[in-house]
Structures are given as C-alpha cells and as structure tokens.
Amino acid sequence: xxxxxxxxxxxxxxAADRPPHLTEPRLVRGMLIALALLFLGVLLVLPLIVVFxxxxxxxxxxxxxxxxEREALSAVRLTLAVAAIAxxxxxxxxxxxxxxxxxxxFPGKNALVTLIDLPFSVSPVIAGLMxxxxxxxxxxxxxxxxxxxxxxxxxxxxxVLATVFVTFPFVARELIPTMQALGTAQEEAALTLxxxxxxxxxxxxxxxxxxxxxxxxxxxxxRAMGEFGAVSVVSGHIRGQTNTIPLHVEILYNEYRxxxxxxxxxxxxxxxxxxxxxxxxxxxxxxxRAGGGPAGVLAGGEEGG
Amino acid sequence: MTVFxxxxxxxxxxxxxxxxxxxxxxxxxxxxxxxxxxxxxxKSATLGGERFWAxxxxxxxVAAYKLSFLSALGAALVDAVFGLLVAWVLVRYRxxxxxxxxxxxxxxxxxxxxxxxxxxxxxxxxxxxIGKLFKPFGVKIAYTPLGIAxxxxxxxxxxxxxxxxxxxxxxxxxxxxxxxxxGAYRWETFRRVILPALxxxxxxxxxxxxxxxxxxxGSVVFISGNLPFKTEIAPVLIMMKAEQYDxxxxxxVGTVMLLISFVILILINLLQGRASRRTAQx
Numbered sequence: 001x002x003x004x005x006x007x008x009x010x011x012x013x014x015a016a017d018r019p020p021h022l023t024e025p026r027l028v029r030g031m032l033i034a035l036a037l038l039f040l041g042v043l044l045v046l047p048l049i050v051v052f053x054x055x056x057x058x059x060x061x062x063x064x065x066x067x068x069e070r071e072a073l074s075a076v077r078l079t080l081a082v083a084a085i086a087x088x089x090x091x092x093x094x095x096x097x098x099x100x101x102x103x104x105x106f107p108g109k110n111a112l113v114t115l116i117d118l119p120f121s122v123s124p125v126i127a128g129l130m131x132x133x134x135x136x137x138x139x140x141x142x143x144x145x146x147x148x149x150x151x152x153x154x155x156x157x158x159x160v161l162a163t164v165f166v167t168f169p170f171v172a173r174e175l176i177p178t179m180q181a182l183g184t185a186q187e188e189a190a191l192t193l194x195x196x197x198x199x200x201x202x203x204x205x206x207x208x209x210x211x212x213x214x215x216x217x218x219x220x221x222x223r224a225m226g227e228f229g230a231v232s233v234v235s236g237h238i239r240g241q242t243n244t245i246p247l248h249v250e251i252l253y254n255e256y257r258x259x260x261x262x263x264x265x266x267x268x269x270x271x272x273x274x275x276x277x278x279x280x281x282x283x284x285x286x287x288x289r290a291g292g293g294p295a296g297v298l299a300g301g302e303e304g305g
Numbered sequence: 306m307t308v309f310x311x312x313x314x315x316x317x318x319x320x321x322x323x324x325x326x327x328x329x330x331x332x333x334x335x336x337x338x339x340x341x342x343x344x345x346x347x348k349s350a351t352l353g354g355e356r357f358w359a360x361x362x363x364x365x366x367v368a369a370y371k372l373s374f375l376s377a378l379g380a381a382l383v384d385a386v387f388g389l390l391v392a393w394v395l396v397r398y399r400x401x402x403x404x405x406x407x408x409x410x411x412x413x414x415x416x417x418x419x420x421x422x423x424x425x426x427x428x429x430x431x432x433x434x435i436g437k438l439f440k441p442f443g444v445k446i447a448y449t450p451l452g453i454a455x456x457x458x459x460x461x462x463x464x465x466x467x468x469x470x471x472x473x474x475x476x477x478x479x480x481x482x483x484x485x486x487x488g489a490y491r492w493e494t495f496r497r498v499i500l501p502a503l504x505x506x507x508x509x510x511x512x513x514x515x516x517x518x519x520x521x522x523g524s525v526v527f528i529s530g531n532l533p534f535k536t537e538i539a540p541v542l543i544m545m546k547a548e549q550y551d552x553x554x555x556x557x558v559g560t561v562m563l564l565i566s567f568v569i570l571i572l573i574n575l576l577q578g579r580a581s582r583r584t585a586q587x
Contacts, residue, residue: 018397021485022478029398036394037406039387043459044412046434047424054427093333100326104318112330118338121566123520125540126559129547130341133348133556140344164337188319197321219414226417229522229540233547246419246523253423253527262427265420272415279415280408 051269054262066252066263074240075248076267081156082244083224086163090220091213094171099205102179103187113176119168127165128233131158154236159244162230167220174216178209215282222275226268345563348556360557365533366542369558370565373539376450377518380457384514385507387458388465395466396473410466413459418523425456426528448530453538456524461514468510472503505581512573519566 023029056063066072097116101109119127133139135152145152152158186208190200206213228246235242243251245268252261349357360366394400395407413421429436429446436446446452476499484494522540530536537545539562546555 018478022481023397024491032390033394033398033400036387036391040391040406040409042435043462044409046428047421047459048412048416050424050427050434051420054424093330093337096326096333097330099322100330103320104323104327106323106327112334115334115338121516121520121570123522123540123543123559123562125522125543125547126345126520126563127341129543129552129555129559130345132547133552134341134344136552138552140347161337165341168337184320191319191321200320201322222415222417226420228417228419229544232522233544246417249419249423258427261423265417265423268417268420272412272417272420275415276408276411279411280404 048269051262051266054258055266057262058259062259063263063266066260067267069260071240071243072248072260072264075243075245075264078156078159078242079225079244079246082159082163083221085160086167086224087217087220089164090167091171091217093168094173094175094216095213097172098175098179098209099201101176103184116172117169119165124166124227124229125233128162128230131162131165131230131234135161153234154238154242156242158234159231159242162234163224163227166227166230167223170220170223171213171216174212174219175209178212179205182208211282211285215279218275218278218282222272225271345556345559348553349560352553352557356553357557360554361561365537366539366558366561368534369537369539369542370561372450372453372537373519373562374565376453376538377457377515377521380454380461380518381511381515383454383458384461384465385511388462388510388514389469389503389507391462392466392469392473396470411463413461413463418460418521419527421459421524422456422527425452425459425524429455429528447528448536450536452528452530453525453536456528457514457518457521460521460524461518464513464517465507465510468506468513469503472506476502505577508573508577508580512570512577515573516566516570519562 024032055066097112100106101113132153135141135145135158137146137153139153152161186204187200190204195203225244226246227244228250231244232247232250235244235247237243237247237251245264249261249265249268252258252264352360391410395403395410426447427433429452431437431440431445431447433447439446444451446455480498480502481494484498489497520540522538522544525538526541526544529538529541531541533542539558543555543558543562546552546558
C-alpha cells in the first residue's frame with residue numbers, strides 16, 4: 001500500500017496539511033496507518049469476503065439455485081413487503097417530528113427528542129417481546145383481537161410492527177439536526193410571499209433536506225430488511241409465510257446448509273454495500289453544498305444503528 | 306397555570322402546522338414505542354414480587370447478565386482504543402483509499418446482524434481462516450466468551466469512530482501549536498492536550514458501543530454456542546423463554562436488562578458531564 005504524503009492531496013480539512021512540528025514523524029504515521037488498516041481489514045473486510053467465498057464455494061449453479069428456490073423467493077418478497085410499509089411510515093413520522101421539534105418551541109421538547117431515540121437503546125429481542133406481549137394471544141390486546149379474528153403476532157402485521165419499532169428513530173434523527181441548522185428564514189420568507197403550509201413544505205423545506213431525508217431512508221431500509229432479533233421473536237418461523245431473508249438465512253444455517261445460507265446472506269451483504277455507496281455519495285453532496293460543514297451532522301445520525 | 310400558559314404561548318408561532326405535526330408525532334410515538342413498554346412492565350408486574358425475583362435472580366439468569374455486561378464492557382474498551390486510532394488516522398493522515406476506508410467503517414451499521422454472525426462464526430471457528438491460526442496455541446474463539454466479545458467489537462466500532470471523528474476534525478490547531486511552542490513533545494501534546502479534549506466524545510462512543518453490545522442478539526447468537534451458564538447471553542435467554550411461551554419470565558429478565566442499561570447510561574452521562582466541564586475549565 002502506497003502512502004501518499006499530505007501535500008499530494010487537496011486537504012479538505014485544515015488538519016490534513018500540518019507543519020512538521022504539529023504532526024507525527026513519517027515512520028510513526030506509517031505505522032499508525034498500517035495498524036488501523038490491519039485492524040479494519042481483519043475486523044470488517046474479512047467477514048465480508050467470507051460471505052462471498054462461502055456462497056460461491058460450490059460454484060455459480062449451486063449459488064443460483066439457493067437464491068431462486070421457492071422459500072428463498074418468498075422470503076425476499078416478504079422482506080420487500082415489510083420494508084415497503086415500514087420505511088414510508090417512519091419517514092412520515094420523521095418529517096412530522098422534525099417539523100414540530102425544529103420549527104417550534106414547546107415545553108417537553110427535549111424529553112420528546114430523548115423518547116424518539118429510545119428504541120435504539122432497547123435490545124431487539126426485548127422489542128420483539130414487547131410486541132408479543134401487546135398483541136399476542138395472551139397479550140394486552142390479544143383477547144380483543146382474537147374476538148375480531150385479527151392475528152398480528154406470528155403473522156405479517158407483527159413483522160411490520162417489530163420492524164417499525166427498531167427503525168423508528170433513523171429518519172427523525174437525520175432530519176432534526178439538518179433542519180435545525182437550516183433555520184426558518186426561507187420558510188418565513190415563503191410565508192410572507194403568501195405560500196400556504198403544504199406549499200412551503202414541498203417547495204422550500206423538502207428540497208433543502210432531500211439529502212438528509214434520502215440518507216435517513218437508506219439507513220431505515222437497510223435496518224428494516226436486515227432486522228433479525230425483533231422479527232425473530234414475533235415471526236413464529238412459519239416457513240414460506242413469516243420468514244424474512246435474515247430468518248431464512250438462520251434456518252438454512254441451522255440445517256447445516258451452509259452454502260445456501262451464505263448465498264442468501266450474500267444478497268443482504270450486497271444490500272449493505274449499496275447502502276454504504278449511497279451513504280458515501282450523499283455525504284459528498286452534503287459537503288459540497290455546505291463547504292465541509294455538516295460532517296458532524298451526518299455523523300450524529302448514526303449513533304445507534 | 307396562567308404563567309405557564311403565558312410562557313408557552315408568548316413565543317410567536319409564525320409557521321403553520323404546529324398542532325398537526327406535534328399531534329401526529331406524539332400519537333405515533335405513543336402507539337409504536339411507549340405502548341409496548343407499558344405491555345412489558347405490566348407483564349412483569351403480573352408475576353408479583355416473589356416470582357418476579359425468582360425469575361430474575363435464578364442462577365442461569367444472573368450468569369447471563371454477567372456475561373452480557375462483561376463482554377459488552379470488554380468489547381467497548383477495545384472499540385474505544387481502536388476507534389480512536391481509526392478516527393485519528395482518517396482525520397489526520399492522507400493515504401490511498403482513505404475514502405473507501407471511511408465508508409467501510411459504517412459496515413457494521415449496514416450489514417444485517419445475522420449475516421455478520423454467520424460470517425464471524427465461519428472465520429473464527431476452529432477450521433476458519435482466523436480460528437486456524439489460533440488453534441495451535443490452544444485458543445478457541447468461536448463458541449467461547451471470546452467469540453462473543455469479537456462479535457461485539459465488530460458491532461460497536463462505528464459508534465466510537467463516528468463520535469470521535471467530528472470532534473477531532475473541529476479541534477483547533479492553535480492549542481497544539483501552543484503546546485509545541487511551550488516545548489511539549491508530540492506524545493506529551495497528545496496525552497495532555499488532545500486526549501482530554503477528545504474525552505467526552507470518546508466516552509459517548511464507548512457508552513453507545515456498550516449499550517448496543519449489551520442488547521445485541523443477531524451477530525452473537527451464532528458465534529456464542531449458547532450454553533447455559535457458560536456462553537448464554539441475556540438476549541438469548543429472553544429468546545429461549547419466549548420460545549417456551551414463558552412470556553412472564555422473559556418480560557421479567559427483559560425489564561431487569563432495560564433497567565440496568567438505563568442506570569449505566571445515566572451514570573456515563575454524569576461522568577461525561579464532569580469530563581466536559583473539566584475540559585471547559587482547562
């Protein structure tokens with residue numbers, strides 16, 4: 001690996017180009033970079049490589065068969081359906097919450113922001129358990145639901161509820177700092193010019209926060225499609241009916257069908273790589289628009305994955 | 306009450322949509338997040354004091370809490386050290402592939418935990434690429450507490466990097482300049498000037514990694530082996546109880562886990578407040 005000297009780059013942050021007495025000797029720098037890359041290589045890159053080598057171990061034919069078998073396809077369909085409901089629901093909430101929190105002052109605002117983050121500090125298993133305790137046969141609403149012939153736990157609605165819970169804060173967390181930083185001047189100007197509430201939102205606010213929103217949507221989607229613990233509790237593992245992609249991976253793995261398990265897992269790994277790619281390009285646009293400012297804003301959004 | 310109302314409504318609300326947006330936010334939050342908490346606490350309460358205590362304090366559960374909190378603690382410490390190193394290298398140095406490395410740091414956020422779990426197990430099992438290297442020394446990683454810690458290090462790393470990185474970027478060059486002028490060596494400057502300034506962010510990252518590690522399930526369940534008393538973490542125990550339809554027992558253990566996590570997070574918050582005050586005073 002070639003290590004290029006600071007001068008070879010147009011340093012975006014002031015920390016990049018430093019006089020010699022404010023940085024480390026070349027040898028130390030090289031060693032620190034090597035150590036960091038070695039650590040990341042072993043911790044992050046190797047698992048990623050293993051997924052694909054294990055998946056393709058028995059050739060492309062076996063791989064293709066594993067991801068096109070009936071149960072795998074039904075898992076993919078189910079996961080897409082869950083995400084298609086959970087992501088818009090949380091996006092709508094994120095927009096409403098960010099509008100309320102950043103455009104107005106009211107008592108209890110800080111408490112509200114803390115509560116929005118709450119799902120991040122709850123184990124996914126406990127999240128799933130809570131859904132079961134609420135809507136399951138012996139849950140709080142169980143008898144009421146049973147009377148009406150509605151099933152939530154061990155069925156599709158339960159999967160959606162568990163997914164909505166664990167992905168709850170992502171969009172709101174991304175939008176709140178961004179809208180806070182933008183301020184209200186443009187929106188107030190639009191109001192003075194006679195625009196109504198919806199029009200202000202569509203023509204002024206939404207274009208301004210579109211990258212933050214996109215980033216929030218991408219993270220919500222990644223977590224929604226990959227959620228395992230919470231969904232595992234509420235699914236009941238009914239094959240072909242309540243098995244999402246991650247649950248299908250678990251079943252294959254526990255049946256010692258490792259190649260098939262890794263083949264299906266590789267679909268999720270690809271999704272993760274696409275997510276990271278979008279994240280990177282969104283961050284670059286953010287940086288270009290605001291001249292290097294909101295790196296912290298973006299970074300603030302990830303606490304809690 | 307009148308004073309309160311005056312204080313609340315004095316602020317001019319120029320933009321429209323306050324009632325609608327706040328109303329919907331509170332409604333949706335209550336429905337999706339708060340209501341499930343109520344269900345959890347009510348279910349644990351149905352047990353009554355004695356049976357609640359019996360479910361929570363049985364030796365198998367105690368062993369599970371211990372393992373969960375200790376392995377999360379160890380993993381968060383490793384993440385704090387290496388997360389600082391990674392953040393430092395990404396902010397301060399320029400090298401080939403830096404942007405890709407920077408993007409890659411978020412992999413544990415984006416990669417589904419079940420995928421991480423089976424991949425780490427394949428790597429660290431006795432016949433895996435890394436497990437093989439340790440086998441001659443008699444060190445087993447997968448299916449031991451060490452394997453659990455490895456999975457938690459993986460999951461927690463981005464929390465530390467992403468909280469330290471922006472603070473390091475915003476750090477003024479002048480304070481290092483001053484330290485150097487006063488004759489401090491580079492290492493001394495790092496230890497006595499830079500590190501104290503990073504301490505609050507480092508603590509936050511550590512706390513986030515720790516909190517995530519305590520509740521983590523997907524990446525751990527495959528590599529841990531799940532032997533009661535030995536390698537069974539608390540979330541796995543909750544899952545077992547739920548699968549055996551012992552929902553009250555699962556709720557009790559879950560309640561304890563939540564309470565301990567909240568207490569620890571509050572403690573760390575206090576500690577962090579002290580750390581940042583001290584930095585502010587110089």
